Structure formats: structure tokens, C-alpha cells
Amino acid sequence: MEEAAGWLAGLDTGSVAPDAFEAWRAADPRHAVAFAQVADAYQQVGRLRVMRDVQRSATSVPRFNRRMLLRGGGLAGVGALVGSVVAIQATARETSSTAVGERRTVTLEDGTRVYLNTATRISWRFADGAGTIWLEEGEIGIVVPQQARRALTLDGGSRSFRLGAGMFNARRHTETAGLLVLSGRATIPSSRRPEAVVTAGSIAQVVGATVSVKPADTIAIERARGWQNGQLVFEGESLDFVVAEFNRYLEHKIVVADSSLSRVRLGGRFTSTDPKDLLVALRASFGIKATRTQSGVIALTAI
Amino acid sequence: MAWLRDVDRWFIDEVLPHRAVFRRHATRLVSPGEAEDLVQEAYARAIDASHHREIANARGFVLTIIRNLAFERHRRAAIVRIEHLADLGALEIADAAPDQFAVLSGTIELGRLMALLDMLPQQQRAVVKLRRIEGMPPKDIAVRLGLSISTVEKHLAKGLAMLASALQETPTPDEGVTVSTLWRRHQHQRN
The missing domain is CATH 1.10.10.10 (Winged helix-like DNA-binding domain superfamily/Winged helix DNA-binding domain)
Structure with missing residues (x-):
């Protein structure tokens, strides 16, 4: 295979004579087979251009930075204006939530910013100089400023975390929760000494009362940064996974109606609220058809 | 691509898309370590076929080669694993039409x-x-x-x-x- 690839690369860059190549190929049918297999890979990679073009159109969408998010423009901006509540010292819990497909920013009284992703509900309270944020459902990004002097605790259900200054991403599922530390650090309060530390680039997974800390995948970090810019990032995950991620943002869900399609794996960046890019890419490169049913559900089938 | 002969194009378009099927069948006929080698040997026979344009069913054609080569290998081998013998019989029913899976695997x-x-x-x-x-x-x-x-x-x-x-x-x-x-x-x- 390497030998055949060497010939192909040589022909491609023009460094080998066609006669020498023909002689090599004619010498053994195994050469011809290996060459055809490499040529097939060579041609197939070229077909990936479709994906590249889709990614281009997705990344050319203006990236929101935090300030733009506050100023407005689009759903996220409106949510940010409404949701930009500076909490007054109060003993009662404050709450904030987002509907499916909505994003919103909340500024807490110590300057901490909380970005709420789709279908998320949080509450918080500051008392006696210490604050607690409860993540009841969904996903949030948290930016704790350097000057925040109060102790801040994030409660993700069965376990809580103490957050230092830094950037965090927390997501809660039914039975599990995860805290990804993008910068700064968090500690896990427990009776054990020293307390476990979650450093930048690590993720703490909570299952029941058990917490495990491990280095985060690059993809997990990209994903945590991506959603705040309205992007979904994939790296060869199965279609089922990709569709499940999209559905978090969609009122009308996508369903994979053909079990053979689960084998499709996808990579790339997509705008999160608009499934159109995904559907175009699926059609162009995998021949997958999308049909909207009467109930509004989008069904995916092989043509 | 200029460096491909007619037979190479036929091989890429008609034979290679079924590679998963060939591999699966080869795995049932010989030991897992030998399967890819068996498939490659069958490919070498197939790409040498001068009558490739007359072959209506490339998939069935290569499956037959794989089966015959496996028989040959078993005749030569000193020890044949019994589970492979059992499968040789089952394989007599060579399916003619490409199934749903084969069609999809080419695309996906x-x-x-x-x-x-x-x-x-x-x-x-x-x-x-x-x-x-x-x-x-x-x-x-x-x-x-x-x-x-x-x-x-x-x-x-x-x-x-x-x-x-x-x-x-x-x-x-x-x-x-x-x-x-x-x-x-x-x-x-x-x-």
C-alpha cells in the first residue's frame, strides 16, 4: 500500500515518469489493486470538499463576543437584555431560565456572569458574603471575575463545587452533572484533606455522589466555547449523537427514522439554532433525506 | 484521474464499494488474521479479469473468487479450524442482489x-x-x-x-x- 501511495504521490507531484509507473503496475496484479485502493482514497478525500464548504458557511456567521451578546441582535441578544439582572442583596433565591433554543446572560451581584444555554434553569442566592448558584437543569457558562471576593459555590445536584476566579462550563443531565474548567480552578468540598482540585483543562464528572476528575478532550473544550458563539462542534460522532445535540435547541425535533443511518459519523461546525446546514450536509455527502412530518418533526431517511 | 485504466475504474466503482461484505465473508471462511489477505488475493484475480465489462454482478463475481480461494487454502492447510468448515457450507447461497447494507456502506x-x-x-x-x-x-x-x-x-x-x-x-x-x-x-x- 505504501509503495502504491508513493507512486500516486509521485505522479501527483510530477516527479515520476509515467512509463516507469506503467511498468510497475503491469508487473503484478497486486500492484494494480493497491494502486486502485489508494486512488480510491485519493478521490474520496476530494469529495470531502462538500463538508469544507458547509463548515465555511457556518464559520462565516459573525461570531458573538460577550459585548455583542449584551448589546443585542438576535434571540440571544434580546434574552441578554431581559436577563441582565443585577441581583440586589436578597435572602430569597433569584431564578432565571431559558426556553428551548434561547440563550441568555445574567450578571450576579458579585460581578459573576452566567450564560444560560437552551432549556436551562438556575437559581442563586448571596447571604453572609457567600454565594451559591444552583444548576437545576441544562447548561451554563460561568465567568467569575478576579475581583470577586466572595466565596462562590456551584451546586449541580448531588455534589457542589467551590469556584475560584476563572471560566467554567457546567452541564446537568438527569442523573449526572459535569463541570469543565476552562481557566482558573475549582475545588470539591469534602471531609477529605486536601480537597480535590479541578484545574484548567480538566473536567469533573458527577455520577450519583461520586466525582471523577480527568483531563478534558479538546473537543469538549471546543464545544463549551462553541455554544456561546452559537456554534455546535462535532468530531466524527455518530449521527444519533449529533441529532441529540441539535434537538436540545429545536422546538421541532429531528428523528433518525432509519436505523442504518446511525453508522454515519459527522465532523464540523454548525450554527446551533438552524438545522438547515446539517440537513444540507447530510443530503449532499451521505444522501440522507429530510422530511417534515405533519406534526413538525423532521424525519431523516436513507434515499 | 489520468492514471486509471478502464479496469481500475470498474474496480473502484463496482468492486471496492462492497469491501465490507467481502471482508465479512472472508472472516467467516478463514481466520481473522488471514481475512484481509484473502480479500486482497481475490482483488488481484478480479483486477486481472480482461472481461470486466461483461461482468454483470461484480459483487457476486468477487464473492465467488473469495470462496474458491478459501477452499484452495483449506485444502492446502494442515489444520483447518472447524468453525470455518461449517461456514463454507452456509456460503453456498451467494446473494446476487446487493443488499441495503452494501449500497449504504459505499455512501457512508x-x-x-x-x-x-x-x-x-x-x-x-x-x-x-x-x-x-x-x-x-x-x-x-x-x-x-x-x-x-x-x-x-x-x-x-x-x-x-x-x-x-x-x-x-x-x-x-x-x-x-x-x-x-x-x-x-x-x-x-x-x-
């Missing part, structure tokens, strides 16, 4: 290819992407990456070889195989 490979491409070592991946996805001429790639043309050529060759051998593997639905694992396995089989 693109998704796998993308995942595999992303798993190539950095330099090889960069060169393959620039050449094939961006369509950049080799000499421009050399300038852009600060490499000599012959190094670009080497990276392209290595990258394509890794992709081509990875593509011959049957994908498992849930577990992703990394290129480096496949490459090691490939090297191991050769030695």
Missing part, C-alpha cells in the same frame, strides 16, 4: 473517511487536506508549509497509504478505530 464511508482523516498525524493530514480538499498544487503546499516538494510528496504518500489501508477495514457501528491502530495492524500483517 465518507463520514468514516472524514473521521479517519482527522486522526492522521498532523503533517500528513495537513498535506492531504491542502492537496485534496483545498485543491492546492504541491509546490504551493511546499511554500505554505515550509517544506521541500519531495517532503510534501512523502507526506502525501504516507497519508494516502494510511487512509487507504484504514478504508479496507470493516467499520464497527459503535466503536471508532483509530488510524494508528489500523496502521499498526497493517504493518504487523505484512511482517
